[in-house]
Amino acid sequence: MLDLTLALALRDAGLVWRPAPGDRFVVTAAELVDDVFHIADMVVEARELETGTIFAFNGTTEWALDSVAQERTVWLPSEGQLRTSLGSRFRSLGKEGEFVVTLDDGREFLDRDPENAYARALLAVLES
Secondary structure, X not given: OOOHHHHHHHHHOOOOOOOOOOOEEEEOOOOOOOOEEEOEOOOEEEEEEOOEEEEEEOOOOOOOOOEEEHHHEEEOOOHHHHHHHHHHHEEEXXXXXXXXXXXXXXXXXXXXXXXXXXXXXXXXXXXX
């Protein structure tokens, strides 16, 4: 799973999140930062309001939460979402002990987790 530090760096670098069912996220409140939530219409629903997007918690598991503003969350994009965000810059994913994401300019980004390797590559693209 994507490292929270990388997810925060991607957000700070300008990665845009349009919440959709299946997306994973973390609430940045200290007492919730270790819990990963998934958007699902029956449990955690993304609702568009005039003031912005909120995530409404409809299930009994999250009984203590009514809703939380998107600004108080961090998206944990999946491997596929990270690859899609790289677009035409992505060339390949390989494994040489660690996972290696190669960009069209030849730069390589390594990590034991493929999502983290993709995130490192995307962070480099967003920061350039």
